[in-house]
Amino acid sequence: MPHKSAGSPLPVQSSAKAARARRLLTRGQLPREDSDDELGFEDHPWQWMYEENEYPPSGGNSTGDGDQMEDDTSAPASRRRSKPLRLTSESYDQKIIGAKMGSFECKIGDCVLLKAEGEGNRAWVGIICEFGEDENDEMSAHVMWFSSEQEIRNKHKKRSDFLPNELYITPSWDWNPLASINGKAVIMSSTTFYARYPSGKIPRRSKEYGKTFICRRGCNTRTATYTEEFIWEDIFHDAEEDVTALIDRLKSDTKATRKRRTEAKTTDEDGFHDDDIGEEPTTPRKRQKTSIISTPRKPRTPSKLVTPGHKRVIVKKPLEFTPLGTRVLDPDHVYSSPFQTARSNLHVSAVPTTLPCREDEFASVYAHLEAAILDGTGACIYISGTPGTGKTATVREVVAQLNASVMEDELDDFIFVEINGLKVTDPHQSYSLLWEALKGDRVSPSHALDLLEREFNHPTPRRVPCVVLMDELDQLVTKNQSVMYNFFNWPGLRHSKLIVLAVANTMDLPERTLSNKISSRLVGLTRITFPGYTHEQLMKIIQSRLEGVPGNIVDPDAVQFASRKVAAVSGDARRALDICRRAVELAEADALESEAIPGTPSKSAAKVGKDSQLLKAGKVTIATVKRAINEATTNPLQQYLRGLSLSSKLLLAALLARTRRTGITESVLGEVLDEARRMAKMDTGNNMVEFLLKDELSAKAKSMQFAARHSSKAPRVIAMGSSVIDLMEAGVISLEARRADRTGKIRLSIGEEDVKLAFKDDPEIKNLGF
Ligand SMILES: Nc1ncnc2c1ncn2[C@@H]1O[C@H](COP(=O)(O)OP(=O)(O)OP(=O)(O)O)[C@@H](O)[C@H]1O
Numbered sequence: 001m002p003h004k005s006a007g008s009p010l011p012v013q014s015s016a017k018a019a020r021a022r023r024l025l026t027r028g029q030l031p032r033e034d035s036d037d038e039l040g041f042e043d044h045p046w047q048w049m050y051e052e053n054e055y056p057p058s059g060g061n062s063t064g065d066g067d068q069m070e071d072d073t074s075a076p077a078s079r080r081r082s083k084p085l086r087l088t089s090e091s092y093d094q095k096i097i098g099a100k101m102g103s104f105e106c107k108i109g110d111c112v113l114l115k116a117e118g119e120g121n122r123a124w125v126g127i128i129c130e131f132g133e134d135e136n137d138e139m140s141a142h143v144m145w146f147s148s149e150q151e152i153r154n155k156h157k158k159r160s161d162f163l164p165n166e167l168y169i170t171p172s173w174d175w176n177p178l179a180s181i182n183g184k185a186v187i188m189s190s191t192t193f194y195a196r197y198p199s200g201k202i203p204r205r206s207k208e209y210g211k212t213f214i215c216r217r218g219c220n221t222r223t224a225t226y227t228e229e230f231i232w233e234d235i236f237h238d239a240e241e242d243v244t245a246l247i248d249r250l251k252s253d254t255k256a257t258r259k260r261r262t263e264a265k266t267t268d269e270d271g272f273h274d275d276d277i278g279e280e281p282t283t284p285r286k287r288q289k290t291s292i293i294s295t296p297r298k299p300r301t302p303s304k305l306v307t308p309g310h311k312r313v314i315v316k317k318p319l320e321f322t323p324l325g326t327r328v329l330d331p332d333h334v335y336s337s338p339f340q341t342a343r344s345n346l347h348v349s350a351v352p353t354t355l356p357c358r359e360d361e362f363a364s365v366y367a368h369l370e371a372a373i374l375d376g377t378g379a380c381i382y383i384s385g386t387p388g389t390g391k392t393a394t395v396r397e398v399v400a401q402l403n404a405s406v407m408e409d410e411l412d413d414f415i416f417v418e419i420n421g422l423k424v425t426d427p428h429q430s431y432s433l434l435w436e437a438l439k440g441d442r443v444s445p446s447h448a449l450d451l452l453e454r455e456f457n458h459p460t461p462r463r464v465p466c467v468v469l470m471d472e473l474d475q476l477v478t479k480n481q482s483v484m485y486n487f488f489n490w491p492g493l494r495h496s497k498l499i500v501l502a503v504a505n506t507m508d509l510p511e512r513t514l515s516n517k518i519s520s521r522l523v524g525l526t527r528i529t530f531p532g533y534t535h536e537q538l539m540k541i542i543q544s545r546l547e548g549v550p551g552n553i554v555d556p557d558a559v560q561f562a563s564r565k566v567a568a569v570s571g572d573a574r575r576a577l578d579i580c581r582r583a584v585e586l587a588e589a590d591a592l593e594s595e596a597i598p599g600t601p602s603k604s605a606a607k608v609g610k611d612s613q614l615l616k617a618g619k620v621t622i623a624t625v626k627r628a629i630n631e632a633t634t635n636p637l638q639q640y641l642r643g644l645s646l647s648s649k650l651l652l653a654a655l656l657a658r659t660r661r662t663g664i665t666e667s668v669l670g671e672v673l674d675e676a677r678r679m680a681k682m683d684t685g686n687n688m689v690e691f692l693l694k695d696e697l698s699a700k701a702k703s704m705q706f707a708a709r710h711s712s713k714a715p716r717v718i719a720m721g722s723s724v725i726d727l728m729e730a731g732v733i734s735l736e737a738r739r740a741d742r743t744g745k746i747r748l749s750i751g752e753e754d755v756k757l758a759f760k761d762d763p764e765i766k767n768l769g770f
Helices: 015-019 190-196 240-253 256-267 338-346 361-373 391-407 429-439 445-457 481-490 509-513 518-521 535-546 556-569 573-595 602-609 611-617 623-633 636-642 646-662 667-684 687-710 722-730 751-758
Strands: 023-025 032-033 046-052 093-101 104-105 111-115 123-133 139-147 166-177 183-185 186-187 210-222 379-384 415-420 468-473 500-505 526-529 666-668 731-734 745-748
Touching: 093 123, 104 183, 111 139, 123 166, 123 240, 139 240, 166 240, 186 190, 186 429, 190 210, 210 240, 210 751, 338 535, 338 573, 361 379, 361 391, 361 526, 379 391, 379 481, 391 468, 391 500, 429 445, 429 468, 429 481, 445 481, 481 500, 481 509, 509 667, 518 687, 535 556, 535 573, 556 573, 556 623, 573 623, 623 636, 636 751, 646 666, 646 667, 646 722, 646 745, 646 751, 666 667, 667 745, 722 731
Parallel strands: 166 210, 186 210, 379 500, 379 526, 415 468, 468 500
Antiparallel strands: 023 032, 046 093, 093 104, 111 123, 111 183, 123 139, 139 166, 666 745, 731 745
16 A cells, blocks of 8 residues: 655555666666665655754744745755754654664665656666655655756757766756655766776666766756766765755856846845845745646657556657758848848848847746746746737747756756747647647647646656647647647646737737636736837837838838838838838839939949948938838739628638648648637637528528529538629639538639738728738
């Protein structure tokens, strides 16, 4: 029967017994039979060992919180939290110095093996720095980890001189239940190790097998910085005092993330001050107790991957692309005139060096993200704002800056993955993408879901935080809400360290798409709203992109005019940039036409100073901007598209969404209709649903007519039948002639850009991805 640790509500696995029969893999990757039983055959309860009257009785509340440890950073590691998280009531004046289970004892400063649960039984090695109990009265030890070479993620900083059985001592800690302790480990210098085992191998039958390791360096695994080589026996003797010295050594010799930690704590809501923190090593800021240790993040043998239901997971090989030959463009050719430079800078795909007018939003996203990475906690940040308000650009910039901090060794490493609702063919693929980002394995969405569930529900020491940007979230809504629910739910799981940045166009997407019960759980969701840009802001944005373009080819009045026009409708920077870019194109064409410079401007033309003539003829003025706006809005196709019925617009929107999702221009009619219904349902003004219901009746007659013309089968397209016919007859879409049912193939016969342009500012439809 599984025993319980003293006071622990959690059943502790019948560890000692079960582990004995199992094969264990040690951190040194050496499989072993756990033949010797340090923890004994009997399942005794764990008990504290006290050192009496070490500390005077505390007059205050003895129940500390997780941050208390950080408070007293000058104290030795084992005493930094001046008392354990919670002392048992009868022991207020006693300090816990160790724990025992039957005849097995461990004390502060002991090197221990901790067993892993879950994917195979692996053992971890750590030094006990402190004992305590958590809010569930679970008896736990604060363990400073050793790490194997495989865990160093930065391939460039991996050492090539590591030895078999070598471990690095790391400045990273976790709380673990005593039940996960699986015996003592022996750490030694390489000299001692080779003196004892000249072949470098420990005989399998030896009691030391799988428990004995070499340590000659410390390493911050996240920044991959190493200490100088040391002799283990000179610096550590399994004693409590040595723990402090070891931490000091790691602190000074591995470049940890002190700078930013300190900064972050300055603004910490718990009221920490820099002075309190000092030069504390990278101890976790909040107590993160793990209940059961599970396996580390390591590349695994594909054949061993199984789901929690023990189904085998087929791991697909990563896709390998053969790069195409690269054509190197001559910068002189590309940017041979100011017009070309301006066009290129104003292009929406250009990555601006700064994001003016998004300083507050940037700071807010940055602070939340950095805090979550530093704390090692999960977080879910919901970012909303109408199209073109810089949501994606800001998030990417924040991630780039955080990444720069990682490179500078100022921040812990993190994984970043971007999942774009428009780029996945099916929302469930998000699971596969996330799993691939975490582990590097490509698996099917259903297997990925199983694996993610298990991953986030089990603690893994030193799990690297993962930041997921879920862009175009609206597109990831599934019928049963599962994808969105999971991505909102996982960050809240204690061990996930998952940070989700959900980006959508509407503020209330979670409320609208998740059931009341689920959305009510999102009260704590951090929400950041990106307002539409004002005309002043749009002006700044455009001007900043024109900085450095020679010749002042764009009149400031023209910029102001374009900005005002756009701000009045949408505050969409993308639209403002598009208009200005088109205006530059028009001005450039004017310049060429006026034959200021005959023919295409050539390299030499640009170089011999003929630009000035060209510029005189082609400056972007208010009139040019007006032409750009008119041109975009007045051609016959645009007018036709704008005058379409709502259901036709919706159908086109759905066709576009499908095309973007699949990357294939041809879609199945039934899927497009489903998409259209889904979009209609999500539309903020529910009038769209009502409209479609009304439209359905008149549509029915038309689609009957259509079916009679094109198919002998009864029409299945009822809701949008009329739209399909209208658009087909107008040459906007093409539909496989003989397939009037849902399996017919449909495709756009006009440019996608035309549709986008027509619907961009359409109040009825613009929220559906334009
Ligand atoms: N403050 C800014 N400074 C410079 N360029 C900006 C700024 N805000 C947005 N842009 C530019 O506008 C374009 C649209 O921005 P972005 O894609 O970030 O918007 P979004 O809010 O994510 O839009 P959507 O909801 O349509 O995805 C990009 O080219 C981006 O570089």
